Amino acid sequence: MTLPQSRALLTAVPGPRSLELAARRAQAVSTGVSSTFGVYVARAGGGIVEDVDGNRFVDLGSGIAVTSVGASAPGVVAAVGTQAADFTHTCFMISPYEEYVAVCEALARLTPGDHEKRSVLVNSGAEAVENAVKVARRATGRDAVLVLDHAYHGRTNLTLAMTAKAMPYKTGFGPFAGEVYRVPASYPLRDPDGMTGEQAAARAIATAERQVGADRVAALVVEPVLGEGGFVVPAPGFLPGLAEWAAAHGIVLVADEVQTGFCRTGAMFACEHEGVVPDLVTTAKGIAGGLPLAGVTGRAELMDAVHAGGLGGTFGGNPVACAAALAAIEAFERDDLAGAARAIEARVRPRLEALGAPAVGEVRGRGAMLAVELVRPGSLDPDPAAAREVVRRCAEQGVLVLTCGSWGNVVRLLPPLVIGDELLDDALGVLENALLAV
Numbered sequence: 554m555t556l557p558q559s560r561a562l563l564t565a566v567p568g569p570r571s572l573e574l575a576a577r578r579a580q581a582v583s584t585g586v587s588s589t590f591g592v593y594v595a596r597a598g599g600g601i602v603e604d605v606d607g608n609r610f611v612d613l614g615s616g617i618a619v620t621s622v623g624a625s626a627p628g629v630v631a632a633v634g635t636q637a638a639d640f641t642h643t644c645f646m647i648s649p650y651e652e653y654v655a656v657c658e659a660l661a662r663l664t665p666g667d668h669e670k671r672s673v674l675v676n677s678g679a680e681a682v683e684n685a686v687k688v689a690r691r692a693t694g695r696d697a698v699l700v701l702d703h704a705y706h707g708r709t710n711l712t713l714a715m716t717a718k719a720m721p722y723k724t725g726f727g728p729f730a731g732e733v734y735r736v737p738a739s740y741p742l743r744d745p746d747g748m749t750g751e752q753a754a755a756r757a758i759a760t761a762e763r764q765v766g767a768d769r770v771a772a773l774v775v776e777p778v779l780g781e782g783g784f785v786v787p788a789p790g791f792l793p794g795l796a797e798w799a800a801a802h803g804i805v806l807v808a809d810e811v812q813t814g815f816c817r818t819g820a821m822f823a824c825e826h827e828g829v830v831p832d833l834v835t836t837a838k839g840i841a842g843g844l845p846l847a848g849v850t851g852r853a854e855l856m857d858a859v860h861a862g863g864l865g866g867t868f869g870g871n872p873v874a875c876a877a878a879l880a881a882i883e884a885f886e887r888d889d890l891a892g893a894a895r896a897i898e899a900r901v902r903p904r905l906e907a908l909g910a911p912a913v914g915e916v917r918g919r920g921a922m923l924a925v926e927l928v929r930p931g932s933l934d935p936d937p938a939a940a941r942e943v944v945r946r947c948a949e950q951g952v953l954v955l956t957c958g959s960w961g962n963v964v965r966l967l968p969p970l971v972i973g974d975e976l977l978d979d980a981l982g983v984l985e986n987a988l989l990a991v
Contacts, residue, residue, distance in 0.1 A: 556598035556625075558976050560951040560983075561609040567591040568606025587721075589955060590948055597624035600972035602953060610948070611980040614955045615967045618812045618922070621839035621881075621890065623971040628880040629842035636876035643872070645674075646865045652875035659882050660850040663821050665808075666830040671856035674848045674870030678811035678837035679707025681847040682774065684864060685833045686711065688849065689772035689805035692858035697765050699773040699804075701738035701757070703782030703959050706774065706809060715774065717782060718959055736760040738779060739787035742915045742926060743933065750787060754794025767802040772833075777823035780812040783958035784924035784965050786917055792829045799832075805855060807833045811847070812922070815839035816885050816970055819895040819920030826919065842881035846874040890970040894920030897968060897977065904981055910988045912939050923966040925988065926958065935960035939991040946987035952980045964988075 567575070567590075574593045592604040600623065602612045615621060622629065636652065645653045657672040664670065675681050686698055698715065700706065706715040708722060714729035716722050723729070737760060739753035761770065777792060779785040799806040808831035813823035817839060820826055824834075833851035840846050845868075849856070884890065898920050905916045905925060914928035927939040940956045943964050947954050957965045964984075968977060 556596055556601050556603060557609065558599050558601055558973055559609065560601075560611050560976075560979055561607075562951050563608055564606045566608065566949050566951075567593075568604065568608060570605040574605065589944070590953060592948075599623045600969045600976050608951065611952045611976055611983075613966050613968045613980055613984075614953050615839075615969050616843065617955070618817055618838045618967045620843050621815060621817060621921075621970045622842050622884045623969045624843065626842050626881070626884060626971075628884055629844075629877045632876040632880035633844070633873055636873045639872075641871075641873055642868070644867055645870045650872050652872050652879065653870040656846075656848070656870065656875045656878050656882075657850075659879065660836065660848055663882070664834045664850045665822055665825055669853040670850055671853045672848050672850040673856070673864045674846060674875070675866055676845050676868055676871075677707070677847050678809075678835065679709045679712045680866070680869075681811065681835035681837055681849050682706045682715070682807075682809055683709055683711050685774070685807045685835050685849045685851075686772055687863070688833060688851065688855055688859055689807065691860075691863070692855045693771045693803065693805060695769055695771035696732045697769045697771060698733045699761055699765065699770055700733060700735055701775055701779070702735055703738050703740065703779050703785060704735075704774075704776060704809075705779075705781030734761065734765050738782070738785065739791035740779075740783075740785050741788050742785075742917075744788070748788065750790030750792075751794050753788055753791045754798070757795065758798050767798075767804065770802070770804045772805045772807050773799050774807040774809055776809045776813065777826070777829070778813050778818060778919060778922060781957050783926065783963045784918050784922060786919055789827065792824065792827050796829045796831070805832045807831060807835065809835050811835055811837040815881075816891040816894050817920055817922050817967070818918075819891055819898060821885070821891055823919065840881065841874050841878040842884075844871075844874040844877040846871070846878050888971070891920070893970045894922075897921040897970070897972070898923065900974065900977060901966065901981060904985065905988075908985060908988055910991075912936060912991050913988060918966075921966070921968055921970055924957070925964045927962045927964065927991070935962035937961035940964050942991050943984070943987045946990060947983055950983045950987075952983040954984060
């Protein structure tokens, strides 16, 4: 790896070259596209992002859980170059190729359950979720879709209807697709004291049966760990309770593993932590080491219920992205990156939990998908201003962290699974100081 794996600040943040690019951007890019940081990237490798002014930042965001195998992972780069030299596109719906088939074979092997499976490859997580709903509706002949409160599923019209948070995702973009119904999630920090996962599941089920009726539901779509909603890990028993109810009523259980999948939580897929076997699994983000690729994988009888030509898209399963995915999957398995995620959790959580900062309401997460929820001291009132201040202070010191949460008050950590201990410890020191400062 040619990029030094160390933090270095040569200019103010953002530097002069980044400011020049920001001025150009203002004349060319829609203001509807925002960026968390004002630094413009020149290179990235491993756990480091280097900007155009030569500043090196520790990347604790991984492009929102995308570069899990490290930015510009050598195996991914080599696979992309080889495939691009052969051909960059034919469209699988016209002239198919082996790389698409090989990715689908890998997904059948890696996703939970030993049943026969089929897959379709698409471009993004939102597209994967939308296709999962199409499959569920076609296979069941039903229309209704259940989602959880605090959920995030994408930015298309249907997935915006499925997403809980209005601003910035939904405001002004409606009306949205119909037949989408929201039920309460398990949010241990904010649920009634002592509520178990089983009780939270019963609450969600009662809401669904009262407002919709089980016989009308095509799909129940759940994130095994809520992502944009705050990295909320449900109480034990919540997901199994929902899965049991869905199976009893012929409802397709869809695990949205777009952010949690591919070793991020310390297992290949997050639903494995409680032994839940979904009917369909949606994947994206970390699947291809930084290239756009996503998929829906599920029970053969469901996926094959769709008529020929009913699934697909011009760029879905692009050969270069598929080659990158095969290289990334090789790294996940060869280097035991699920174990690496668990080691990251073991290194990070004790330090954050020991801080005792009054603004910290909870430290939570699984594997290398960790979060700190910030509240006003002495209460559970969300404090989004504190979260923004933590992000700002970290960036000024050369560490990139992100926020999330329904109130924007959660600082989330998504380090590359290959990050070195020394680099991670250095970044944690910066984060700890920022948390104590607010």
